[in-house]
Amino acid sequence: MPAKFRVNHLDLKDLRNYRLYLSGILVEVLAVLLLMGIGFLIAWIVPWIGR
Amino acid sequence: MIRLKHIPEILLTLGFSAFLVCPMMGTQIPAQGSAAQSGQTVEPSTASVPTEVTSSKLVEEANKWNGHKIIFIGEAIGEDMVRGEKCWIHLNEDAYMWKNIEEGAKLGGYNSGHAIWVDADLVKKITYYGDYLHEGDIVKVIGTFNSVCREHGGDMDIHADTLEIVRIGHPIEHIINSKRALLGGVLLIVAGILFWVRRIAILRRT
Amino acid sequence: MIVQPRLTDFKIIGLYCGKIIIGLGLLMIVPLIVSLAFGEWNPAIDFLVGIGVCLAIGLFTEAFCQTTRDLTWAHGLLVASFSWILATAIGAIPHWLSGHFGSYIDAMFDIMSGLSTTGLFLLQDLDHISNGLNMWRHLLTYAGGQGIIVIALTFLIRGTAGAYKVYVGEGKDERLLPNVIQTARAIWLISLTYLVIGSISLWAVGMNLGQSPVKAFFHAVWVFMGAWSTGGFAPQSYNILYYHSLMFEVICAVIFILGSFNFALHWAVWTGKKSEIRKNIEIISFFVTMTVAMLITTSGLVKLGVYPNVLSVFRKMFFQVASGHTTTGFSTIYSRTFIVQWGPLAMLGVTLAMAIGASACSTGGGFKGIRMGLIFKSIRQAVRRLISPESAYVVQKWHHITTRILDEPTTYSVMMIVIFYIMTYAVGTIVGVFYGYEPVQALFESVSAGSNTGLSCGVTSPAMPVLMKIVYIIEMWAGRLEFMSLFALGGYIMALFRGR
Numbered sequence: 202m203p204a205k206f207r208v209n210h211l212d213l214k215d216l217r218n219y220r221l222y223l224s225g226i227l228v229e230v231l232a233v234l235l236l237m238g239i240g241f242l243i244a245w246i247v248p249w250i251g252r
Numbered sequence: 253m254i255r256l257k258h259i260p261e262i263l264l265t266l267g268f269s270a271f272l273v274c275p276m277m278g279t280q281i282p283a284q285g286s287a288a289q290s291g292q293t294v295e296p297s298t299a300s301v302p303t304e305v306t307s308s309k310l311v312e313e314a315n316k317w318n319g320h321k322i323i324f325i326g327e328a329i330g331e332d333m334v335r336g337e338k339c340w341i342h343l344n345e346d347a348y349m350w351k352n353i354e355e356g357a358k359l360g361g362y363n364s365g366h367a368i369w370v371d372a373d374l375v376k377k378i379t380y381y382g383d384y385l386h387e388g389d390i391v392k393v394i395g396t397f398n399s400v401c402r403e404h405g406g407d408m409d410i411h412a413d414t415l416e417i418v419r420i421g422h423p424i425e426h427i428i429n430s431k432r433a434l435l436g437g438v439l440l441i442v443a444g445i446l447f448w449v450r451r452i453a454i455l456r457r458t
Numbered sequence: 459m460i461v462q463p464r465l466t467d468f469k470i471i472g473l474y475c476g477k478i479i480i481g482l483g484l485l486m487i488v489p490l491i492v493s494l495a496f497g498e499w500n501p502a503i504d505f506l507v508g509i510g511v512c513l514a515i516g517l518f519t520e521a522f523c524q525t526t527r528d529l530t531w532a533h534g535l536l537v538a539s540f541s542w543i544l545a546t547a548i549g550a551i552p553h554w555l556s557g558h559f560g561s562y563i564d565a566m567f568d569i570m571s572g573l574s575t576t577g578l579f580l581l582q583d584l585d586h587i588s589n590g591l592n593m594w595r596h597l598l599t600y601a602g603g604q605g606i607i608v609i610a611l612t613f614l615i616r617g618t619a620g621a622y623k624v625y626v627g628e629g630k631d632e633r634l635l636p637n638v639i640q641t642a643r644a645i646w647l648i649s650l651t652y653l654v655i656g657s658i659s660l661w662a663v664g665m666n667l668g669q670s671p672v673k674a675f676f677h678a679v680w681v682f683m684g685a686w687s688t689g690g691f692a693p694q695s696y697n698i699l700y701y702h703s704l705m706f707e708v709i710c711a712v713i714f715i716l717g718s719f720n721f722a723l724h725w726a727v728w729t730g731k732k733s734e735i736r737k738n739i740e741i742i743s744f745f746v747t748m749t750v751a752m753l754i755t756t757s758g759l760v761k762l763g764v765y766p767n768v769l770s771v772f773r774k775m776f777f778q779v780a781s782g783h784t785t786t787g788f789s790t791i792y793s794r795t796f797i798v799q800w801g802p803l804a805m806l807g808v809t810l811a812m813a814i815g816a817s818a819c820s821t822g823g824g825f826k827g828i829r830m831g832l833i834f835k836s837i838r839q840a841v842r843r844l845i846s847p848e849s850a851y852v853v854q855k856w857h858h859i860t861t862r863i864l865d866e867p868t869t870y871s872v873m874m875i876v877i878f879y880i881m882t883y884a885v886g887t888i889v890g891v892f893y894g895y896e897p898v899q900a901l902f903e904s905v906s907a908g909s910n911t912g913l914s915c916g917v918t919s920p921a922m923p924v925l926m927k928i929v930y931i932i933e934m935w936a937g938r939l940e941f942m943s944l945f946a947l948g949g950y951i952m953a954l955f956r957g958r
Contacts, residue, residue: 222651225728232735233715236745237708237776240752244772247756311794329585330694333668333702340668340702342694344585352586359560361920363585363695367702384498384588399799406770407702408792426500432555433503439510446517450524457524 302394307345307364314399314408324410325392325418326365329382332375339372343391344382352387354424368393369404370412380421390419462957463950469523470533471540474610476519478541481610482549483512488597489552493590501590504555511551515544534623535946538607539939545606546570546931549598556591558582560920563927570931572598573606574938575821577690577787577912578930580920584695589676595691596680602938603687603717603821604649608642632722632819648724649686656682656713660706667703685713688822690787690912699790704773710788711780718744718784718816720828726859737857740817743831744783751779751811758804775804778913783811785823787912796915802898805915809902812911813883823910823937825879828858829872836869878941882908882933889929890917907933 304323326343327350333340347360370393382388395412398404486509493502529537550565559565564580571578572595581587581595601609607625625638634641657678664674677693684691694700698710716724723741726734735741755775765771774791781788796805815824839854846852854864883905890900895917903917907930918930936944 221730222728225724225732226651226655228727228732228735229716229719229724230712232741233712236715236748236780237711239745239749240776240780241768241772243749243752243756244775245768247753248760248768248771251760311792312798314795314799330700331670331673335668342696342700344695348583348586353558353583354586357583359558359582359920361582363583365695367696367699382586384496384501384586400765400770402766402770404702405704405773406765407699407790408795409702426498428499429503432500432507436503436506436510439507439514443510443513443517446514446521450517450521453521453524457526 305397307366310366310397311364311408317397318399320397321394322397322410323392323394324366324368324397324412325390327382327421328378328380328388328391329363329365331381332372332378334372334375337372339370339375341368341370341375341378341391342366343368343393344388348382349390350419352382352424354384354426355387367407367409368395368412369401369409370395370415374412374415377415377417379417380423382421384424385426386423387421389417389421392416392418462953466525466527467533469525470527470529471536472519472523473525474529474533474537475541475544476516476523478516478537478606478610479512479519479544479548480516481606482545483509483516485597485601485609486512486552486594489590489594492593493588496589498588498590501552501556501588504552505590505594507555508549508552512548515548529623531623531626532946532950534626535943536950539935539943539947541606542570542573542935542939542943545573546935549573552591552594553581556587558584558587558591563924563931564920567927567931568595569598570934571912572689572691573602574910574934575599575603575687575689575785575823575912576907576910576934576938577684578907578914578918578934579691580918580922580927582920592676592680592693596683596689596693599687599689599691600649600683603689604645608645632720634722634725644725645721648721648728652686652713652716653679653682656686656709659709663703663705663709664701667701667706681710682713685710685786685788686717686821688714688717688784688786688816688820688910690781692788697790698777698788699792704769707773707777707790711777714784714786714788715780718786718820718822720817720819720858722819722859723817731859734859739831739835739856739858740827743827743834744817746834747811747814747827747830748779748783751783751807752776753807754810755779755804755807758801758807761803762799762801764799764801764804779808779811782808782906782911782913783814783824784816785812785909785911787906789913793914793916796902796913797899805898805902808913809898809905812902812905812909812913813879815909815911823908825876825909829876832856832864832868832872833876835864836872839864875940879908879937882936886929886933889926893923893926904930904933908937910934910937 302321302323304325305317307326310317324343324345326345327348328341329344330342342365344363344365346362346364348357348363351357353359378389378391380386380388393410393412394414395410397410399408400406401409486505490502490505490509493505546566546569549569550562553559553565553568554562558581559568560580560582567580634644660678660681661675664678665671669677680693683689692698692700698707720740723734723738752775756771759765759771759775765774777790813824814830815826816822818826818828835854835856839852843852855861856864883901886904886908887897887901890904891897899915899917902915906913
């Protein structure tokens with residue numbers, strides 16, 4: 202696997218960094234939406250089991 | 253990635269969940285929340301004689317008033333939020349509805365009110381909404397109270413059919429506190445002097 | 459032998475506290491500008507007075523506490539704890555001058571609540587306050603979430619070795635980058651990027667929901683600040699219920715959940731290490747405990763048949779549980795609804811979520827996901843040791859940015875801090891019960907204060923007994939600084955009297 206592009210210092214001028222940051226944001230938002238999905242499943246299944 | 257070693261944890265979580273959920277088995281879910289408490293005298297009948305209720309009573313006895321026609325009077329605050337043909341407004345029925353703190357009213361606890369879902373046309377009657385600069389119109393609505401509105405994701409709201417203005421609001425006269433302004437000015441001058449003192453102290457130190 | 463503090467010690471502490479108070483004063487310039495822009499002259503004057511007091515005290519202290527010595531660990535902790543008390547006392551001036559508070563303690567309560575990103579409040583008639591004061595309230599949560607010391611580090615303090623010690627004193631200890639000043643700047647990059655994205659999203663949605671552009675803008679910025687900082691202050695008394703919108707709630711939830719993540723995690727994911735999001739012990743722990751809390755709360759709600767359809771159950775349950783678990787404190791239900799409609803089981807689900815709290819080195823509170831995760835791991839290790847042959851060496855690994863081995867000192871410190879949190883929750887609960895509140899309610903409120911959540915079931919009110927207000931202020935302070943700084947302060951005071 203090719204070495205992932207990593208940054209270990211804060212460089213606000215390198216534009217490649219911003220693309221990296223944006224993709225990071227996307228990953229994080231998706232993780233939260235996954236959690237919401239789990240919540241929705243619980244809200245759906247629990248009443249259904251209870252019936 | 254889910255591996256073999258995660259299986260005990262997954263089983264434990266599922267087992268715990270099953271333990272929580274099992275008591276649910278066989279429980280009849282009441283049709284309309286716990287309002288289905290038969291035998292309890294529900295005030296005003298479901299025949300449409302609307303009753304005036306305070307905002308705190310609606311919260312404290314939410315299930316009792318659910319689905320009933322009520323009269324609600326409060327100060328319109330914030331702003332109207334028009335969504336298509338309907339609109340949201342918020343009416344506060346609390347210690348500040350007739351006179352608020354900015355006008356010199358005494359402190360009387362938190363705000364208390366309800367959200368009203370009403371025709372956008374009716375809302376046009378409202379002139380002033382309460383905020384720092386205004387005391388809002390006092391509005392009277394008649395409509396159905398929902399302790400958990402089906403249409404609005406379980407929100408507690410009132411679907412109003414009619415809307416009248418009880419008292420028009422007004423802009424608030426704020427008298428500028430000149431004594432305090434003077435105090436502020438003096439403090440800034442003192443700070444300015446101390447800034448130079450500090451500068452000298454730093455220079456002396458180095 | 460306890461060494462009595464010397465004049466130089468007071469000077470170092472005074473110097474750094476002075477800088478932080480100056481920082482607080484400069485922060486007040488923002489609400490001042492907002493007030494001037496809206497023609498709110500009296501609030502502007504109130505902020506002028508506040509700025510004047512902050513600058514006067516801060517500059518005075520700095521002027522007379524000049525020293526070339528650097529900070530030690532003890533100094534770092536003391537600056538952290540003491541500056542928070544000072545900031546609470548002095549930052550309350552604009553609040554008190556606004557006339558919306560019953561007493562100065564009420565005003566201080568709100569400042570401590572804002573800075574510690576709790577969100578409980580004693581301000582009265584919120585719906586009629588000035589835009590300037592609203593700006594100050596929300597800015598406090600944003601600044602407090604970042605850490606007033608992180609702010610000071612960014613602008614006012616040089617990046618010496620001592621600076622790191624003050625940073626740790628405020629409850630963060632992650633080194634995102636080798637230099638602590640760089641770390642502070644990286645934290646700012648993350649926060650400001652989300653500020654822009656989050657505010658714009660909320661602004662767009664707000665306008666779509668029927669708000670006027672100016673109001674929608676300020677509400678967007680304020681709600682963002684309340685969400686990202688996991689503070690929970692909102693511009694209207696209706697909190698997030700005001701917006702009546704699934705989309706708004708979803709965006710809020712995304713923001714406050716992300717705000718509750720460890721800054722080191724954000725940095726790792728942002729700089730190419732995306733796998734961190736699923737390997738990290740805090741994220742895994744968070745997902746597990748969220749699921750458990752959601753199950754408990756949903757069971758409670760379904761048993762009482764509170765909500766009529768799946769969407770309502772999901773919207774109300776998820777928002778309140780997530781708000782509690784991330785220690786945000788936003789709500790889409792009235793406070794009393796917890797008691798009147800939700801009932802004890804659902805409340806206990808939320809209480810559990812609040813107690814555990816958010817990730818470490820984030821804007822959140824509670825005893826933190828990392829400790830919850832490590833407790834799970836410790837239990838696992840203990841069980842494995844029991845079932846392994848005596849001579850076997852059981853190694854338990856855990857992953858947080860890097861993979862590490864779980865050792866005794868780590869387990870020890872985790873347990874200690876969790877015990878302190880639980881003791882804090884307990885003390886608050888006992889005080890509540892003493893004053894006649896029901897145990898479940900007293901517990902809920904005490905955990906809300908100690909974990910810096912801010913959800914209220916109606917116990918917190920201006921009419922609350924003074925002792926309870928003070929106990930909650932201390933709970934919020936202790937929870938935010940994670941105890942060590944407080945113990946350092948206590949120890950220092952003792953050393954004043956007993957040292958030589």
